[in-house]
Amino acid sequence: MSPETGGEIALSLRGVSYTYPGSETPALNGISLELRKGEIVFATGPTGAGKTTLCLAASGILHHEYGGTLGGAITILGKSVRDYRNMGEIGRDVGVVFDDAEAQLIFTTVEEEVASGLENLGLSREEMQQRLRAVMEATGIADLADRAPHTLSGGQKQRVAIAATIALGTKVLILDEPTAELDAESTAAVSALLRRLSGEGTGVLIVEQKIGELAAIADRMVVVKDGAIARTGVPAEMMQESVQEHPATGAARPPGPAAPLPGEGVPVISVRGLVHRYDGVVAIQGLDLEVASGEIVAVAGENGSGKTTLVKHFNGLLRPTEGSVTVDGLDAATVPIAELARHVGLVFQNPDTMLFAETVADEVAFGLKNIDPGASEEPVDAALREVGLLHRKTAYPRSLSRGERQRLAIACIVAMKPRVIVLDEPTTGLDACESGRVMDVLSRLRQDGHTIVMVTHDMRLGTEYADRIVRMEQGRIVDNSGTFEEEPCLKSCSTSPGRAPFTASTRSPN
Amino acid sequence: MQYVTRESAFHRLHPLTKLIFAIVVVALAVLTSDTAMLAVLAGAVVVIAVASGLARDLLRQVPLLLMLAVSLLALTILTIRSGEIIGYLVPQSVPVIGGAFPVTAGAIDLALAMSLRFAAMLFAFQLLVISTQPRDLVHVMDRLRMPVDYTLMFLIALRFIPSLQLEGKRIHEAQLARAYNPGKGLAGKIRGLFPIIIPLVSNSLGKATILGLTIDLRGYRSGRRTPMRDLSPGRADVAGICCMGLVVAGYLAVLLV
Numbered sequence: 001m002s003p004e005t006g007g008e009i010a011l012s013l014r015g016v017s018y019t020y021p022g023s024e025t026p027a028l029n030g031i032s033l034e035l036r037k038g039e040i041v042f043a044t045g046p047t048g049a050g051k052t053t054l055c056l057a058a059s060g061i062l063h064h065e066y067g068g069t070l071g072g073a074i075t076i077l078g079k080s081v082r083d084y085r086n087m088g089e090i091g092r093d094v095g096v097v098f099d100d101a102e103a104q105l106i107f108t109t110v111e112e113e114v115a116s117g118l119e120n121l122g123l124s125r126e127e128m129q130q131r132l133r134a135v136m137e138a139t140g141i142a143d144l145a146d147r148a149p150h151t152l153s154g155g156q157k158q159r160v161a162i163a164a165t166i167a168l169g170t171k172v173l174i175l176d177e178p179t180a181e182l183d184a185e186s187t188a189a190v191s192a193l194l195r196r197l198s199g200e201g202t203g204v205l206i207v208e209q210k211i212g213e214l215a216a217i218a219d220r221m222v223v224v225k226d227g228a229i230a231r232t233g234v235p236a237e238m239m240q241e242s243v244q245e246h247p248a249t250g251a252a253r254p255p256g257p258a259a260p261l262p263g264e265g266v267p268v269i270s271v272r273g274l275v276h277r278y279d280g281v282v283a284i285q286g287l288d289l290e291v292a293s294g295e296i297v298a299v300a301g302e303n304g305s306g307k308t309t310l311v312k313h314f315n316g317l318l319r320p321t322e323g324s325v326t327v328d329g330l331d332a333a334t335v336p337i338a339e340l341a342r343h344v345g346l347v348f349q350n351p352d353t354m355l356f357a358e359t360v361a362d363e364v365a366f367g368l369k370n371i372d373p374g375a376s377e378e379p380v381d382a383a384l385r386e387v388g389l390l391h392r393k394t395a396y397p398r399s400l401s402r403g404e405r406q407r408l409a410i411a412c413i414v415a416m417k418p419r420v421i422v423l424d425e426p427t428t429g430l431d432a433c434e435s436g437r438v439m440d441v442l443s444r445l446r447q448d449g450h451t452i453v454m455v456t457h458d459m460r461l462g463t464e465y466a467d468r469i470v471r472m473e474q475g476r477i478v479d480n481s482g483t484f485e486e487e488p489c490l491k492s493c494s495t496s497p498g499r500a501p502f503t504a505s506t507r508s509p510n
Numbered sequence: 511m512q513y514v515t516r517e518s519a520f521h522r523l524h525p526l527t528k529l530i531f532a533i534v535v536v537a538l539a540v541l542t543s544d545t546a547m548l549a550v551l552a553g554a555v556v557v558i559a560v561a562s563g564l565a566r567d568l569l570r571q572v573p574l575l576l577m578l579a580v581s582l583l584a585l586t587i588l589t590i591r592s593g594e595i596i597g598y599l600v601p602q603s604v605p606v607i608g609g610a611f612p613v614t615a616g617a618i619d620l621a622l623a624m625s626l627r628f629a630a631m632l633f634a635f636q637l638l639v640i641s642t643q644p645r646d647l648v649h650v651m652d653r654l655r656m657p658v659d660y661t662l663m664f665l666i667a668l669r670f671i672p673s674l675q676l677e678g679k680r681i682h683e684a685q686l687a688r689a690y691n692p693g694k695g696l697a698g699k700i701r702g703l704f705p706i707i708i709p710l711v712s713n714s715l716g717k718a719t720i721l722g723l724t725i726d727l728r729g730y731r732s733g734r735r736t737p738m739r740d741l742s743p744g745r746a747d748v749a750g751i752c753c754m755g756l757v758v759a760g761y762l763a764v765l766l767v
Contacts, residue, residue, distance in 0.1 A: 061723060091727035103717035104724045106669055108513040112645050115738050119645065120729030128738050146515040150673045168728065317683050341689035352716075353677075354684040356708035366705070367688030398712060412688060 009078065010172045010203025011035040011094075016057055016072035017227075023068075027053040029227035030072070035203040037171065040194060042218035042235060043207045047403055047431040050227040051207045052099065055176045058205060060090045076172060092121075095165040099177040099429075101157040105149035110141055110160050113149065117168045131167055138193045139163040140186065154181035154349075155303030155457075162190060166197065173197065173204045179214060180429055183302040183457045187213045209431040211239060268293045268420055268451050269314060273323035276309055276475075283309040285475040286323070293419075296442065296452040298462030301472035307455045310472070311422045314453070315344040328419050342371050345413030349425040351405040352398070360384065360400070360408060361393040368415045383415035387441050403434025410441055421445060423454045427461060439465050512672055514640045520562035524743040525646040526653075527750050528638045534754050535634035538761050539627045545619060547764065548626035554757075555633040567640050571632055579625035583618070592616025644668055649737045658731055666721065674714065681709045 011034070018028040027050050035041050045051050056062045060081035062070050074081045076093050084090045098104055107113045114136055118128045136142040139159045149157060158181050165173070173194070179187045191213050198204050206214050215221055221235040231238070267290035276284040284306050291297050299307045312318040313325045316337040325332040328343040345367075348354065357363040364380045384390040387407035392400065397408055406426065413421055426442070427435035442452050442465070456462055462469040471479040520528070538551055559568045587599065591614050599611035638647075644665050651661040682690075685705045692702030725731070 065719075065723065086731070087723060087726035088729050088731045091729050094727075096723070096727055098720045098724070100717060100720050102673065103720035106665065106721065106724060106728075108644050108669055109515065112643055116645055116730075117728035119735050119738055122734055122736060125736070125738060128736070132738070148512055148672065149669070150676050164728070312683075315687055317686065337686050338689045338691060341687060346684075346687040348680070348684045348687070352713055353681050353709060354688065354705075355712075356705045366690075370689035370691055416688070 008037045009034055010037045010039070010076070011058055011174075011205065012073070012075045013054075013058060014073045016070070016074060018053060018057055018062055018071070019069045020053075021067040027227050028057060031057070031224075031227070031229055032072075033058075033222065033229065035172070035205050037201045037203050038198050039220070040198050040204040040206065040218040042211075042215045042221045043205065043224055044209065044211055044215070044221065045224035045230070045431075046433055047209065047401055049224045051209075051224050052176055053227070054224060055096065055098075055174050055205070055207055059094050059096045059174050060084060061087065061096075064090070091117075091168070091170075093170055094172045094174060095168050095170040097162050097165045097173075097175040097178050099180065101154065101161040101181070102149070104161040104164070105157060108148055109145070110147050110149065110152070111136070111145040113160055114141075114164045114167050117164060121168070131169070135163045135167045138189070138196075139166070140189050153303045155183060155186055158182055159186060159190070162193075166193065171202055173202055174207075175204070176207045177209065177429070178206065179208065179212065180210075181303070181425075181457075184213075184459075185302060190214070191217050209429075215239060266293070267291055268328055269453070270326040271310075271313070271323070272325075274310070274313065274320050274325060275322035276306075276313070276318060277321045278309075283475050284313075287475070287477055289470060289477060289480070291420075291451060291453060293451055294446065294449065295468060296446055296454070296466045298466035298469045299453060299455045299472060300457065300459050300462050300469050303457060305472040306475040307457075307472055308424055309475075311346065311424065311453060311455055314340075314420065314422055315346050316340045317346070338370070341367070341416065341418070343418050344420045344422060345416055345418040347409050347413050347421065347423045347426065349428055351402075351409035354409060354412065355397040355405065357397060359393065360389060360395050360397050363397045363408060364411050364415045367412050371416055379415045379417070383411040386414055386444060387411040388437065401434075403430050403437060406430060406434070406438055407441060410438070414445065418450075420451045420453065423452070425456055426454055427456070427458070435461075512640065512668065513643055514564075514567055516563070516641075518562040518564055518641060519746070520558065520564060520637060520641045522744075522746065523641075523750060524741060524747045525642045525650045527743065527747040528642055529647070529650055530751065531754060532634045532638040534758060536631050538758070539630045541761075542765060543620075543623045545623045545626060547761070548623055548630060552626050552630040552633060555630055555637065559633065559637055562637075562641070564637065564640060568633055568636055571636055575625065575629050575632065578628055579621065582624050583621040586617040586621040586624075587611065587613050590614065590617040590620060593619070639668060646737070646739070646741060649735060649741060652735060662725060662730060670714075674710065677713060678706060678710055681706050681713075684709075 013031050013033045016028055016031045017026050019026045031054060033041070043051055043054060053062070056066065057070070057074060060074065060076065062068065063074070063081045064084070064087050076090065081090065105113055107116055111132070115128065115132050118131060123131070136145065139162055141156065141159050141163055144152065144156060144160070149160065152160065158178065162175070162178055179190055182190065194204050194206070194214070195217050206218065208214055215235045216239070218235045221233055221238050222229050223231040269289065269291035271287060271289040274284050274287040275282065287310065299310060301307050309318060313320060313332055314327050316332050316335065320333050327340065330340060330343060332340060355363060357366060361377070361380055361384070364383055365375070368375045368379055381390060381393070384393055387410055389404060389407055389411060392404065397405065400408060410423070423442070426438050430438060442454070446452055454466070459469065470477055535551065535555060539548060542548060556565070556568065559565045588611065591612060593614050593616035595612045595614055596618070597613045598609050599613060600607050600609065602609040648661050648665055651664070690705055692699060
């Protein structure tokens with residue numbers, strides 16, 4: 001549906017401004033936005049632009065749960081958020097999927113999770129069962145019904161959170177970064193589901209940093225910048241402009257020492273016949289891999305394909321059930337983790353899993369002092385300079401932006417000067433600008449002689465930046481031949497605005 | 511400690527029956543300090559678990575109980591002198607300090623009684639949790655007119671214990687990748703906790719707001735719930751309640767005689 005065709009207004013924000021308690025700068029600055037029933041609006045923008053605050057405002061959360069100064073008018077299905085008694089009442093009209101999937105999973109099995117909201121709607125048992133089955137099928141989680149949320153992968157958790165919200169059957173849906181951790185297949189399933197819901201009259205507001213498949217199904221796209229709407233337009237046209245402004249030619253691939261081809265020279269990582277079993281489940285089944293010194297290798301694959309399990313063998317966090325892993329001449333099956341840490345650094349997906357120190361400099365010094373207690377401050381400064389954070393060295397690490405925290409996590413490893421740096425999903429949750437900064441850092445590290453292995457479900461990232469993409473499926477390497485320019489799935493992979501094109505398929509009007 | 515999907519006899523009981531069972535075991539365990547009666551009580555819970563095919567899940571708590579028992583034993587020996595002296599931590603043959611820390615029968619009895627009491631209570635609670643879906647417990651607690659906040663606190667505690675364990679493991683791995691080495695000695699060990707505890711607490715607090723909002727948006731404070739599954743009590747529940755009634759009566763009779 002296009003806004004011109006009319007339709008009842010599902011959600012309306014008029015001149016909405018908001019300043020968080022204790023802050024002097026407004027997070028929202030006179031935002032006006034309308035969402036009609038059956039319409040999908042895609043909102044994007046850089047980190048810190050106010051996208052999540054927009055979601056909180058539109059769902060009435062700012063008014064009912066946050067302090068701060070809120071101005072303007074917000075209505076849901078024609079009713080002001082001020083007239084709702086509490087969030088429980090709003091929840092009957094608006095479903096919200098937050099960006100932290102884990103925090104939204106309350107129950108101990110997936111089925112309970114999806115059923116939990118249904119039991120509060122006054123439906124008959126038959127209706128509940130029917131809706132439960134339909135939602136679980138549509139989101140592809142039917143086979144996870146008895147699984148505990150903490151045992152799911154990030155992508156699976158995200159699908160369960162979406163299913164539990166959609167099951168409520170609200171007429172307005174607000175989704176904050178719903179596909180950040182989803183692979184191409186799951187993103188396509190979520191897109192199809194949202195399209196169907198909009199066809200049934202649901203108004204859908206999607207907020208995403210990366211312009212991908214969900215933008216292509218939207219009727220309208222808005223760009224949020226500095227707490228205001230900077231631009232509104234037709235998604236296909238805006239994406240096309242983005243492609244023309246920033247053609248992806250593979251030029252992003254960093255220059256550096258000529259990377260040897262696989263099989264040439266002495267490999268810095270050598271994996272032979274690797275098998276890994278978790279509690280009887282085979283996560284890696286007979287895998288061989290060699291990584292040459294100075295290479296940038298992307299390990300790509302869908303959620304649950306064994307990517308992270310593979311790289312955890314490189315620094316001894318996991319030991320092979322069968323087979324061997326040699327890194328920089330050391331047997332990673334037997335050498336202590338602390339010793340391997342001198343040779344291999346692993347940057348985890350979420351930088352917050354490691355940040356604990358009072359200052360950025362202390363955070364970086366932690367790993368360095370663990371391997372060299374007498375180390376000077378020079379390597380700390382050098383690592384911070386490398387990632388562009390030297391000016392923040394006295395800041396509290398958790399006060400940094402998401403992108404800065406990611407670069408700090410890289411600096412923590414760089415300071416230890418390992419020969420190999422492994423990064424697990426290095427750009428998840430980052431906007432195009434921050435993703436670009438992180439990838440620039442990796443380019444420089446490669447020029448300095450480091451070997452880089454990055455785990456990603458974003459094939460486009462690998463195609464642009466890596467010398468080689470290793471594609472995994474169900475614990476096996478299914479393609480180790482190089483880039484995947486011709487892979488059909490690439491066309492549906494999410495991509496960063498300003499960095500790569502997206503083959504837009506416009507949504508046909510309802 | 512988490513719900514385990516299985517088709518056991520205990521699973522099939524009404525959640526209220528299981529809740530009453532746990533309350534009865536806790537009450538009986540608190541009412542007596544007699545080690546024999548406490549042993550019978552803990553043993554009975556284990557027998558029920560074995561009969562329901564849930565023994566293996568219960569046995570996971572044994573290492574914790576053993577640690578608790580050893581700690582209690584050490585504490586009672588060091589602090590209680592009651593009854594016959596049956597030995598000494600430092601043999602009397604040792605010069606100067608020989609005969610220090612006498613081990614008395616009263617101290618051992620108390621440690622044993624407290625350990626058995628904990629075992630009975632923990633096993634009963636464990637049986638309730640692993641055999642009952644949390645949303646069924648929520649429905650029962652609703653019917654008992656428990657304040658919704660307490661019900662949700664209970665639910666969240668159950669749900670997030672394994673998540674916290676997992677997050678702790680993730681943080682530990684991230685610090686190991688930075689050659690993290692827990693310090694030596696007590697001070698070192700305490701200092702060594704910071705790199706784990708600080709991210710764990712900070713990350714958990716960050717999730718609390720979203721968790722609260724999700725609970726509200728799903729209508730958990732509305733107080734109008736329709737259980738998806740039929741939660742009517744069956745014959746097994748009637749039989750179970752009758753058995754518990756008899757056990758309580760017998761237990762009280764023994765205590766009062």
